[in-house]
Amino acid sequence: MRHASPQPAAAVPPVRTPRVGRDSPLFVGSLEKGLRVFSAFDDTHRALRLTEIAAVTGLDKSAAQRFTHTLHELGYLRKDPKTKHYRLAPKVLELGFTYLRTDNLVERATPYLLEAHKRTEETVNLTELDGTDIIYVARVPSRHQITFDVVLGTSLPAYCTAPGRAMLAFMPDEQSRSIAERSNRIAYTDKTITDLNALAAAHARARRDGYALVSEEFSPGEISIAAPVLDFARQPIAAVNMAVPMSRWTLQMIERKLVPVLMETAQAIARSEGGTTDLPPLRRTRLPQVKRASR
Template identity: 55%
Template sequence: MKNKEAEADSIDPRLFVGGAEKALRVLRAFQDHRHPQSLTEITESTGLGRSATQRFIYTLKALGYLRQDKFTKRYTLSPKVLDFGFAYLRNDYLVEKAFPYLLEASKRTDETVNLTELDDTEVIYVSRLPSRNLISVDILLGQRLPVYCTAPGRAILAGIQPEQATDILERSDRQARTKHTITELSEIERKLEEIRHFGYALSDQESFLGDISIAAAVRNHAGDVVAAINIAVPHPRWSIAEAERDLAPVVIETAWAITKALGGRKI
């Protein structure tokens, strides 16, 4: 698992297509902004020249990945960009193998069940079965959350090499998302030791107020951690003691069932 700096160092300039990277940079300019973007704003976000930005915007608009309001002249992503995400979900071996077990966990608990994968310092939600009950947080497929304060993130960190986990945590922007968020590196690493001992991770309202989450890591045939399953429930409908008593066993069993489906074994 390499960090972004190591990945950059490994790029072969003879094969790297700079134009493709710049086009993707324009698309990423919309990632952190919910409102339509002007040409000036996109230029500032990407760090590209105004003329180059204009050409990339025109190309992406012509291909159907951007659309422009005819009155404000501002740009937004078009629904066509969802094709890439759904192509990933349709073709991802892990999502396919995990789904029956996520469904079983959802039926057993009648609560929200998620599957997440690690991407550098964040986890990405790649499969989700929402509860029919009242939920405290509405998460969408493809949504990202930081690893340091989420149960699935910590479950994954606890399963990889300690030095890799420390590297990820040191590069994370460990801001307090709620009054309950643990941000100190030493305290998070102590939590990781507890996860290795008990087999599951617990986050008590550290990412969102009112959200309790319990997670366990999923491994592949080589024994590498590839994902985490978590069950999220609202406080005060659930207490921490109830969640650990009733949900932790389900989470651990489900993670192990998916691991076996991937050809993995207990280590």
């Protein structure tokens, strides 16, 4: 803090506080902090001690203590009584997987993804947009793939991945530009497009072609193609994606064999949406005070 501003004591900040979003009195900070504890864990940080959690999440020791205690009590964290290490408990799986069960899109898309996999023998993904990122929400892994599939739930930047580009290409210009601007545009490879105008051009081409092709912009040696799934208002709600190694595929082969399947799949999923825009009007009558069995 500089010198106290020479204004008389009772100076109230003249700026009008917005009182919206996180500043709204409706925002519960404790919930946000508690959830931040979850994000402290990843594949390189599997077991954390209290102080580490505090450091990683930016909470002080007391706060970390309270939130880990709470999450442990609720069964979301395990604690090794000897080493005092915290780990995620399997119960957190419930959180994530209810999403897969509640997302109509995943449910409707799955048969088409399987069909596309059968026709191409390659991995087929479905992704959705989450801010400036894409998130894998469904996946049919290629047969040869041995390792188990933990790609679901992974998020990658939208601007330099095929699914992201396919979705950005089909949304209003100002919206895609806004996402591109807000993205942390890193050059993952020397082919990564980071310039805003160049991105807009890439979007235009994808829009013209009906699909996006991204070659080695995120991982070297890999070509990724994606087509958007459009809703009734022609807005992208997801993208079908296939990524193949350049060692096995050429551009020509991709355009001839993969792209047709890709686009048919995306369109079939979009059509399957049929008339239901969002959800059928389940209840038209008075709300009978919903009760639910505990488990």
